[in-house]
Amino acid sequence: MSGDRIDVLDQGFVHLDGVLADDLSVVNAARVSFGTRRDEMDERDAGLVRFLMRERHGTPYEHNMFRFHVKCPLFVAREWQRHRIGSYNERSARYSEMPDEFCVPAREDVRTQVGRPGAYSFEPVDDDTAAYARDAIEASYRQAYGTYRALLDRGIAKEVARSVLPVGLYTEFFWSVNARSLMHFVSLRAHPSAQLEIRRYAEAVEILFARHMPVTHEAFVAGGRVAP
Amino acid sequence: MSGDRIDVLDQGFVHLDGVLADDLSVVNAARVSFGTRRDEMDERDAGLVRFLMRERHGTPYEHNMFRFHVKCPLFVAREWQRHRIGSYNERSARYSEMPDEFCVPAREDVRTQVGRPGAYSFEPVDDDTAAYARDAIEASYRQAYGTYRALLDRGIAKEVARSVLPVGLYTEFFWSVNARSLMHFVSLRAHPSAQLEIRRYAEAVEILFARHMPVTHEAFVAGGRVAP
Amino acid sequence: MSGDRIDVLDQGFVHLDGVLADDLSVVNAARVSFGTRRDEMDERDAGLVRFLMRERHGTPYEHNMFRFHVKCPLFVAREWQRHRIGSYNERSARYSEMPDEFCVPAREDVRTQVGRPGAYSFEPVDDDTAAYARDAIEASYRQAYGTYRALLDRGIAKEVARSVLPVGLYTEFFWSVNARSLMHFVSLRAHPSAQLEIRRYAEAVEILFARHMPVTHEAFVAGGRVAP
Amino acid sequence: MSGDRIDVLDQGFVHLDGVLADDLSVVNAARVSFGTRRDEMDERDAGLVRFLMRERHGTPYEHNMFRFHVKCPLFVAREWQRHRIGSYNERSARYSEMPDEFCVPAREDVRTQVGRPGAYSFEPVDDDTAAYARDAIEASYRQAYGTYRALLDRGIAKEVARSVLPVGLYTEFFWSVNARSLMHFVSLRAHPSAQLEIRRYAEAVEILFARHMPVTHEAFVAGGRVAP
Numbered sequence: 001m002s003g004d005r006i007d008v009l010d011q012g013f014v015h016l017d018g019v020l021a022d023d024l025s026v027v028n029a030a031r032v033s034f035g036t037r038r039d040e041m042d043e044r045d046a047g048l049v050r051f052l053m054r055e056r057h058g059t060p061y062e063h064n065m066f067r068f069h070v071k072c073p074l075f076v077a078r079e080w081q082r083h084r085i086g087s088y089n090e091r092s093a094r095y096s097e098m099p100d101e102f103c104v105p106a107r108e109d110v111r112t113q114v115g116r117p118g119a120y121s122f123e124p125v126d127d128d129t130a131a132y133a134r135d136a137i138e139a140s141y142r143q144a145y146g147t148y149r150a151l152l153d154r155g156i157a158k159e160v161a162r163s164v165l166p167v168g169l170y171t172e173f174f175w176s177v178n179a180r181s182l183m184h185f186v187s188l189r190a191h192p193s194a195q196l197e198i199r200r201y202a203e204a205v206e207i208l209f210a211r212h213m214p215v216t217h218e219a220f221v222a223g224g225r226v227a228p
Numbered sequence: 229m230s231g232d233r234i235d236v237l238d239q240g241f242v243h244l245d246g247v248l249a250d251d252l253s254v255v256n257a258a259r260v261s262f263g264t265r266r267d268e269m270d271e272r273d274a275g276l277v278r279f280l281m282r283e284r285h286g287t288p289y290e291h292n293m294f295r296f297h298v299k300c301p302l303f304v305a306r307e308w309q310r311h312r313i314g315s316y317n318e319r320s321a322r323y324s325e326m327p328d329e330f331c332v333p334a335r336e337d338v339r340t341q342v343g344r345p346g347a348y349s350f351e352p353v354d355d356d357t358a359a360y361a362r363d364a365i366e367a368s369y370r371q372a373y374g375t376y377r378a379l380l381d382r383g384i385a386k387e388v389a390r391s392v393l394p395v396g397l398y399t400e401f402f403w404s405v406n407a408r409s410l411m412h413f414v415s416l417r418a419h420p421s422a423q424l425e426i427r428r429y430a431e432a433v434e435i436l437f438a439r440h441m442p443v444t445h446e447a448f449v450a451g452g453r454v455a456p
Numbered sequence: 457m458s459g460d461r462i463d464v465l466d467q468g469f470v471h472l473d474g475v476l477a478d479d480l481s482v483v484n485a486a487r488v489s490f491g492t493r494r495d496e497m498d499e500r501d502a503g504l505v506r507f508l509m510r511e512r513h514g515t516p517y518e519h520n521m522f523r524f525h526v527k528c529p530l531f532v533a534r535e536w537q538r539h540r541i542g543s544y545n546e547r548s549a550r551y552s553e554m555p556d557e558f559c560v561p562a563r564e565d566v567r568t569q570v571g572r573p574g575a576y577s578f579e580p581v582d583d584d585t586a587a588y589a590r591d592a593i594e595a596s597y598r599q600a601y602g603t604y605r606a607l608l609d610r611g612i613a614k615e616v617a618r619s620v621l622p623v624g625l626y627t628e629f630f631w632s633v634n635a636r637s638l639m640h641f642v643s644l645r646a647h648p649s650a651q652l653e654i655r656r657y658a659e660a661v662e663i664l665f666a667r668h669m670p671v672t673h674e675a676f677v678a679g680g681r682v683a684p
Numbered sequence: 685m686s687g688d689r690i691d692v693l694d695q696g697f698v699h700l701d702g703v704l705a706d707d708l709s710v711v712n713a714a715r716v717s718f719g720t721r722r723d724e725m726d727e728r729d730a731g732l733v734r735f736l737m738r739e740r741h742g743t744p745y746e747h748n749m750f751r752f753h754v755k756c757p758l759f760v761a762r763e764w765q766r767h768r769i770g771s772y773n774e775r776s777a778r779y780s781e782m783p784d785e786f787c788v789p790a791r792e793d794v795r796t797q798v799g800r801p802g803a804y805s806f807e808p809v810d811d812d813t814a815a816y817a818r819d820a821i822e823a824s825y826r827q828a829y830g831t832y833r834a835l836l837d838r839g840i841a842k843e844v845a846r847s848v849l850p851v852g853l854y855t856e857f858f859w860s861v862n863a864r865s866l867m868h869f870v871s872l873r874a875h876p877s878a879q880l881e882i883r884r885y886a887e888a889v890e891i892l893f894a895r896h897m898p899v900t901h902e903a904f905v906a907g908g909r910v911a912p
Contacts, residue, residue: 020704020749029773029858032753034573034780055649059538062771063860065704065749069716074306075321075391082515084312087746087862089713093303094423095345096718105388113385117323117490122385133384140375140392147368156361157341157350159423160333163303163396164368174713176747178771178860193511195322195387248476248521257545257630260525262552262801283877287766290543291632293476293521297488310743315518315634317485324490345718402485404519404634406543421739531777531847534758540768549759550879551801561844569841573779578841589840596831596848603824612817613797613806615879616789619759619852620824651778651843 006204009197011101011170012071014204021064021179023049023215029060046215053219058228061180061216066209068175073103075167076198079189085181090173094159097152101170102141104134109196122196141166182209183220184227191225234432237425239329239398240299242432249292249407251277251443257288274443281447286456289408289444294437296403301331303395304426307417313409318401322387325380329398330369332362337424350424369394410437411448412455419453462660465653467557467626468527470660477520477635479505479671485516502671509675514684517636517672522665524631529559531623532654535645541637546629550615553608557626558597560590565652578652597622638665639676640683647681690888693881695785695854696755698888705748705863707733707899713744730899737903742912745864745900750893752859757787759851760882763873769865774857778843781836785854786825788818793880806880825850866893867904868911875909 005015027045028037030052038045052060072080081088091098110130111122125133144164151161177185182205188194190202210217220227233243255273256265258280266273280288300308309316319326338358339350353361372392379389405413410433416422418430438445448455461471483501484493486508494501508516528536537544547554566586567578581589600620607617633641638661644650646658666673676683689699711729712721714736722729736744756764765772775782794814795806809817828848835845861869866889872878874886894901904911 018704018709018747020702020751025702025751032773032856032858033776035775035783035856059771059773063702063751063773063858065860065862067704067709067747073391074395078302078306078309081306081309082316087743088310089716089743089747091719092717095348099719103391105391109388111385111388112383113387120323125383129382129384132382133379133388136375136379137392140372143371144368144392144394147364151361151364154357154360155340155353156357157339159341160337160339160361163301163331163333164365164372164394166372166392166394167302168391172716172719174716174747176749176862178749246476246481246519248474248523253474253523260545260628260630261548263547263555263628287543287545291474291523291545291630293632293634295476295481295519315515317488317515317519319491320489327491400488400491402488402519404521406632529847530762530851534762534765537762537765538772544766551804559847561847565844567841567844568839569843576779581839585838585840588838589835589844592831592835593848596828599827600824600848600850603820607817607820610813610816611796611809612813613795615797616793616795616817619757619787619789620821620828620850622828622848622850623758624847 004208006207008072008200008204009103010106011103012073012201014201014208015069016066016208017069017174018067019065019212021066021212023213025063026052026060026216029063030057041215049215050219050222053216053223053228056228058180061183061228062178064179064213066177066179066182066212068177068205069172070175070201071170071172072201073167073197074169074171076201077171077173078167079195079198080175080201083181083185085184086175086177088173088175091171093162093165097158098162098165098169100145102145102166102168103170103197104138104141107131107134110134111196137168141168179209179213179216180227187225187227232436234435236300236428236432237331238334239331240301240429242429242436243297244294244436245297245402246295247293247440249294249440251441253291254280254288254444257291258285269443277443278447278450281451281456284456286408289411289456290406292407292441294405294407294410294440296405296433297400298403298429299398299400300429301395301425302397302399304429305399305401306395307423307426308403308429311409311413313412314403314405316401316403319399321390321393325386326390326393326397328373330394330396331398331425332366332369335359335362338362339424365396369396407437407441407444408455415453415455460664462663464528464656464660465559466562467559468529468657470657470664471525472522472664473525473630474523475521475668477522477668479669481519482508482516482672485519486513497671505671506675506678509672509679509684512684514636517639517684518634520635520669522633522635522638522668524633524661525628526631526657527626527628528657529623529653530625530627532657533627533629534623535651535654536631536657539637539641541640542631542633544629544631547627549618549621553614554618554621554625556601558622558624559626559653560594563587563590566590567652593624597624635665635669635672636683643681643683688892690891692756692884692888693787694790695787696757696885698885698892699753700750700892701753701858702751703749703896705750705896707897709747710736710744710900713747714741725899733899734903734906737900737907737912740912742864745867745912746862748863748897750861750863750866750896752861752889753856754859754885755854755856756885757851757881758853758855760885761855761857762851763879763882764859764885767865767869769868770859770861772857772859775855777846777849781842782846782849782853784829786850786852787854787881788822788825791815791818794818795880821852825852863893863897863900864911871909871911
């Protein structure tokens, strides 16, 4: 794991492939309102960042960009790509043969759901059930991937054969996003009500974000991780 | 199939659930530039619609809305939801148990892929291969759904059990979109280079669109189905 | 003033030109998560609308559309059009000659600004100052419009002559927007920190919105007018 | 004029304040479809960039960012900010006193409009008319700014006093945008049918864009400056 890459789940990762972002860009975007400009941050500027967050002035947080390379299961990618303010390019199962890579939950991540709509929570299962679930999931993946390979071997088009591939399959994509939209993503997807698996990705995104915009991140956390 | 609903593939559909759209809204949005307004269309107004399309003035086509209820396989929904100018709400496999509904390609839709990246095309396969593929796909679906049910029966959370569900599974969602974004969707997804299955959905969308905005649709077709 | 039109300032208005919106569309967009659907609202559905607002689930509020015809001063239009989730077509001063219509503040709206950046407030001025200001503003408009007309009379292009027109000039435009983006607009522009003039427009927008989506509006107000 | 700043009109400029952009990002965003990646461009990659442009695959052009600092007249800013895919922060005439800076057209830019709606063109005027227009415009600016200052001196709030300021006034703003949206801006605003003044800005934007993404720019020009 290099400095810009964080491993997530059994085979996934979040890699910061490119970045143009600092806290100063927030300050200068806000200060243009007054026709002024700073070359470096001081404590008053940090106060301005906190003020903007508190007052929900969102636009000054948009003048930057994070480009991530992400590898995650399809069921995570589906939630991720519902976020519309940002750019995506993803591996295509029409154009390329998908490798045999599937997400099997770690023993401690096998869980049961309790509660009612609007107030679900999750609890661990006993060891036997966890082992049973992991085995059943893996066996199902193996069977599906075997069918996929067999269909390809018979000459069936990749885009048809892929119908049998499960949503536990790993995919990869590029995601370019500004800090405002990134914070919105984190506020929803690192939230306790989000699914555990995307939460791990959102936490990785947040760590990489915090490294480049520490004052902004601190203000975001202080405000309860609600995006401006 | 009622007037506003078109069946697609073996179990899917496109249903126009709500609509506020006519050609006159295009004309009046354009005429506001001049401070004028029309109560009904005449031939000069139809000419204006064609002029705007040809000159790629896109904004007058945005003052309307189509709300579709769609049922389609996950692999179609994934391509669909990459279109960011529009609104989505989809069935959740975290909150609801998914029914046993999967897309099996019709005999004539089983195909092989020929050509090279950037210039693929597809050809039908012989009857034996088609039968083999359909059987293999169905068997794989059956196995995966059996595992899904077994996991639920052991108390595993729906959001974990769904990992094994294949992308041939049917989902449903609402999609609200304006005519400009709709035309962009049709231009890409009813295009010969799009995957056959989403093409069928895009054609259904286009039919429902044409009913409500016939002059706009005609201008769109005349311009080679390139969105303004 | 008809039912769908509200006069604002001295010569402006907000007119609801077309609408496809009700509270039920929120409920059904949310219920599609569970694969269920309602034909009319009951108290449980109203509770769902409130729950979604509180938990900041924004997407179910997007499956509707309000098309407004607005007449307002340029300085209001400039703030308005910074809202990017929505569609605009506006009168063009390149293509049409602008009429002699300018916003003169009512006596009680002439104000002075006190306080410091981040915490401004406004107070009324005495009658003499108000009268002075109104006269000076009107005289300046008259002079500018006279120059505009003289330039047109000499054959100067409208797009050049308009340079002298002040931002108090009235313009008109169509604005199509969904309820989620509309609530965001109201949360910022009907806020006490917004400029008085756009606040009056935002209040008119809110009234027309509340008529069509009363349950949603009530939940929005209960939550402190923070958009989901 | 430094390398990253281009002067435009009598007092304006376009300054590239920050950039994260190269042609390689286009190639890698496209190649992720196949699960491959390049560290530097070769001739095949340049061909891929041209192919994507020709086939109107727009998303690979989005994984980059240009942050511009712009100074331009209000009537240019109004057209500019109708482009919704991008981020803006602008000088505020509510919070800051606007300086005495207005756009007076150069002698050769004073023009008359001929032709009809949909087919306007512009022609130069004779020297006397040009001199008359420049004098009249300047005098009108001087009078308006005098009124503005007098209102401020009487204690009228800046947000009220600004009503008399003409749209020839200079403003400044930050604009952050990706290459796809930038090309769309250039396709419309550097087009012969756009107003001369914004055309000059769009040409400056295009020059700065071409420096950082020369292969993409060349493909854009070869395709007739139609954005993908």
